[in-house]
Amino acid sequence: MSRGGSHRARRAGDAVAHPSDPRGTGAAQTVPGARRPSVLDGVGGDPGDLVVEARDLSLRFGGVTSLDGVSLRQRRGEILAVIGPNGAGKTSLFNCLTGAYRPQQGSVIFWPQPGRPAELVGRRPHSITRLGVARTFQNIRLFPALSALENVQIGTEVRQKYGPLSVVLGLPHARRAEREGVHRAVELLDLVGLRHRTHELASSLPYGEQRRLEIARALGTEPRLLLLDEPAAGTNPAEKRDLAALITRIADTGVSVLLIEHDMGLVMSLATSVAVLNFGRMIAYGPPAEVQRDPAVIEAYLGASADAATSAAGPVPTSSASAGPTSAGPTSAGPTSAGPLLDDAAFDGDAQGGPGPGSGPVGRKELG
Amino acid sequence: MTGPSGPSGPSGPSGPGIPGQPTFPSRGGTGAGPGPGPGGVDPGALDPGETLALTTRGTAGPSPSRRASLGSGDAPSSDSATGQAGSPGSVGSAGSVGVTSGGWEPGNRRPPWHPAELFSPARLRLLGVMVLVGLLAAVVTGRTGNSDKPLQAAWDSIVDPRIVLFLVLAVALWLVVVLGGELRALVTRLATPVRAPFATAYGRRGGPIGLNLVLLAVAIIAPLLFSTAAQQSMVNDIGIYALLALGLNVVVGYAGLLDLGYIAFFAIGAYATAYFSSQTAMPWHAPFTLNPFFVFPIALILAGLAGVILGAPTLRLRGDYLAIVTLGFGEIIQIVANNADSITNGARGAFGVPHLSIHLPGIDYTWGIEPLPYYYLLLAIIVLVMIAFGRLERSRIGRSWAAIREDEIAAEATGVATLRLKLLAFAIGASVSGFAGVLFASKQFFNPQSFSLQASFFVVAVVIFGGLGSRLGVVVGAVVLQGLAFYLRDKVQPADRYIYFGAVIVVMMIFRPQGLVPSRRRRREIELSEAGIGGADALGPAPTGARP
CATH class of the missing domain: 3.40.50.300 (P-loop containing nucleotide triphosphate hydrolases)
Structure with a gap:
């Protein structure tokens, strides 16, 4: 109840406080580097242009923090990719957006049409779907005995x-x-x-x-x-x-x-923006090429091996040609040497534990 | 390159995997790994078992497919990547693909009537079970023993010549089970075109219309051939229970909710009739008197309302919990009816509820003591209910129920208001039960005995026996089980009757868990859940029925 109330207050002040508010709450506490808030600012300049905005989402299961103050904005018509190692909280984020989980903190505002905001947190999944948010599942969930x-x-x-x-x-x-x-x-x-x-x-x-x-x-x-x-x-x-x-x-x-996707080629070729989650925090946000160069991303996600560059260049033919070379620079200079392949880094991110910027909870199960 | 691929060198498949890489487009993307091993994995023949392998690959090691798709862009590094990342995955997945494709291949099996096939250990064991069941049946149906020589009667039953009949039946049943699948496959192969599992996209019929008409004709003619006692039973037991089973079928069969207190709504309908249509049936009565026909809508609404009131707080519970809550509800209603002497007349029951009657200009008819008119009225109602529920099943509502049954989370995510639809099923089922209650009460007399827990279980048994989700099935189930009860009436002591019911249902559940006349959708679900697909992904199987 009280959460709903505080949210309404926020929403009322939307037009004025909008650009500064999420930065003040979500962004500042999630970002270790100073660079990212400006990126997020660039995304959501005009509130009328947004289709969904998650503010400061936190989701905990007992002592395990799955999402830790994640803020996210998506413009209308945009393909936004959420990437991150396993257990980074991507699917938890999805589950919060679709009502499968109820975050302990934060709000999600969805604009089915411009100028018609609707709060998603606290709604049941089917009513969120009827508002206009549909999803697919990581492990396919069809109705098997139906045609x-x-x-x-x-x-x-x-x-x-x-x-x-x-x-x-x-x-x-x-x-x-x-x-x-x-x-x-x-x-x-x-x-x-x-x-x-x-x-x-x-x-x-x-x-x-x-x-x-x-x-x-x-x-x-x-x-x-x-x-x-x-x-x-x-x-x-x-x-x-x-x-x-x-x-x-x-x-x-x-x-x-x-889009949640592990296939970097697909992400780089499709997405207009990329958000990177690690340990339940958003560590980068921006156009694919920028995110690829982001040191925090390379450090935490790409595993800082030479292979990261090649994989980031991507198998999909439409992939941005410049992405590979540009990201090759920082990657090859990365600290780890013989090290783990990208896949190991990407898919067993939890196992590395230490390098994570938040040094958040480790060994979390991916949900959903 | 040598560094990473070194450890994986000894494991064979990594070697051939690299040369095999240029041909990746032909691998059909099955993600079968670069291993040359089982090979010949037809992309079209991907089966569920393989998808399982793929899922684990998708999360744990998607590297081979991705590496493969990299092509020759960056030869050395991608090579080493394939060498290392590919090999562990490929060993595992190649193995699993091989197993699954082997398991699903029809191959050149021996025909099932081949002696070696017929007398395989499993089937011999089954034969043994059959013979034991036959012996048990012989003992159960044999002479009643006395306490002095408790085993004498059993022994007499076994050495009796009748035993031959039971053994022949046992072997016959065994043969049907052993060869039945083959025969059925043959029949369906001949009867259905290869690629038309359903008739059309639009309005698919519940069954061939001709068959339905024949069955209807049989239902109309049959009672004329029977004695009055049999006709009485057809009304009181078969007809009423068929109607009850049709209603419960919506709850259990369509929505997949196990309701063990279903008979309570029946009681509500019956007592509502007594309350509204008679001043004398119960101490507690309405200030006015209605023709029982007008009580139909009242009972419909009252029972539906009771269903909603019971369902609203409890339908959030899953399977077993719901069963317990409804069980309690059924008991409460019966015990209240039994003990509230000043309201319901207690255990003596309600006497003198008026018969159904029509008084219209030109028409003046009363359903009297004669069972036949009641029978035809019931038949008409049952046919109407069957048609109505058939439409419901094929509509968006029926599909939503199916979706809830199969994967509630996915249904919810697809926008199905699961709680509301479950409540709807509950209310519809309850309404039909209340409706049946009016018919039951308007035969002048009833007492709380009719609303016992046993009656509730019996309706559930009828539904499961007849075929969950199948309208024709549950009616046939009512006919068979109540017919059995009527047949046993004079032959077996009342206390023993349930032994036969139990035996019939146990045998049924072992050999035909989908029921006598299963619905296509439900049969597919059972087959799939046995293959580990249906509901395997959800929090659990469908709350009831899907897993026999």
């Missing part, structure tokens, strides 16, 4: 209003709504390239197609903000290219995409 079409239909029918009585009586508006739901679902299956799988069971689809089906289901709810949790995990290069094209297409339709 691909039915899976997407669940999404497309979410906003339909007709009740059981109209269904039982077969009223025309219920039938029409049902047909529309099917049409939209088929369109979405087309969009993700699964038209030929319409009537097959979700569980019988190959892995990559299940991922795309999950995206179609999320899109069925007509989101303004789409959260993709590692959409490229376990997909092959060709599928990754398709996926990148699909995400670009989705963003082109005006849907803002918030």
Whole structure:
């Protein structure tokens, strides 16, 4: 209650206090370096342009701090990538944004339309989805015994209003709504390239197609903000290219995409901004090329090995060509020598423990 | 290069992995690792087992696929990377892929009627179990013993010639089980086109309309062939329980909520009838008298309301807890009805509730003591309820229920208002139960005995026996189980009757856990959850039913 109240007060002063407030609370305490606040400032200059803003989110499980004062802003239509080692709190952040977890502190404001803010913290997940925030899961969660079409239909029918009585009586508006739901679902299956799988069971689809089906289901709810949790995990290069094209297409339709991804190539080629989490804190935020050069990121995330540079250059052909060389400089000069490969650094980040700037809790399980 | 790849040198696959790398596009991105090992992994043939391997790879070591996609951009470093990062992953995943693809390959198995296949240890064990069950059945159905020689009766039953019949039945059942899957596969292969698991995208029918009409005709004609006692039973037991089971099917079968106090809503409907339609049935009565027909909507709403009141605080609970709470609710209602002498007339029950009657200009009809008119009224109501629930099941509401059953978290994240929909299922089920209560009460007499815990369990048994989520199934379940009860009425002592029910249900659950006439969706869910897919990802399996 009191939290809601304090938030409302904040929101009331939004127009005036907006640029300074998050910097004062979230940014200053999270950033060890002095550089990052300016980056965050650059992002959210105009509040009317934002689609979502998380302010000072903190999430603790007992003694384990999963998120520690994370602030995040995303502009409308932007593809924002959240990266970070395993256990950095990326999925926890997603779960806070979608209502699966309720952070102990902080607020999330979402603008389905410009000028119409809505507080997400404290809402139940389905009502957040109806507001226009859809998500996919890191470990695919389809409805396995339903067909691909039915899976997407669940999404497309979410906003339909007709009740059981109209269904039982077969009223025309219920039938029409049902047909529309099917049409939209088929369109979405087309969009993700699964038209030929319409009537097959979700569980019988190959892995990559299940991922795309999950995206179609999320899109069925007509989101303004789409959260993709590692959409490229376990997909092959060709599928990754398709996926990148699909995400670009989705963003082109005006849907803002918030992306968790470990594949640096994909991140660098797709994202308009990148946020880096480590130990539940945001350590960098900015355009991909800048983040790549950020010493804090290289230190904490990329593992400071020569391989980091190559991987950052990325396998996806559309990757920014300049990214590789520029980041190669600082990386090759990094401290560790024979050291861990990028993957080790990226995926076993917790194991390194020490170098983390916050020296936060270690050995945390990734949630979700 | 040599540094990192050194440790991984001895492990074989890393070597071939590097030369194999240029051909990465042909690997179909299965992430099968650079290992040449099992090879031939068809990307189209990715099965769930493999996706499991991929998931672990995705989080633990996605490096090989990514490295592979790097191409020849930076030869030395990527090579070494593949050498090191690739090999540990590839060993593990290659192994797992090999296992899964081996497991799923049809291969050239022997036909199941081949002696070596037929008498495999597992099947012999099954035969042994069958024979034991046969012996048990022979003992149970045999003579009643006395306390002096407790084992004499059992021994007599076993040496009785009847034993041959039981043993033949046991072997026959064994054969059906052993060869049944093969036969069923053959039938379905012949009957269904390869790639049309469902009829159409739009309005899929519940079943072939012709079959439904035949069944309806049978239901209309059948009572004419039976004695009055049988007709009475068809109304009181089969009809009412079919209606109750249809209602409970919404709760248990569609929404996946185990409700063990379901009969309480039935009681609410019955007592509402007594309260509103008679001045004399109970000490407590309405100041006015209504025709029982007008009590239908009242009971519908009252029972639905009771469902919502009970459900609102309890539906947040998962599976087992909900079952306990509803169990308690059922008991409370029955005990109150039994003890509130000054209100409900206590254990004596309500007497003289008026029969259903229609008084309209031109029509003047009363459902009297004769069972047949009641039967047809019940039949009409049951058919209407079945049609209504069929529509509900195929609608967005039914799909949402299916989604909740299969993965509640994903359903919630897709925007399904899970709590509200569960509450809706609860209310609909309760309403139907209340409706049945009015029909039950308007046969003039009832007492709290009818609302016992046993009755609740019996409805649950009917639903599970008939087939969770299958409308036709639960009606058939009511016919079979209550038919069995009627058949046993004169042949077995009342106390023994439940032994037969128990045996039938146990056998059923072992050999046909999806029920007599399973719903397609539910059968798929059970198959998938047995294969470890359905609900395996969620916090647990669907609260009830999915896991027999």
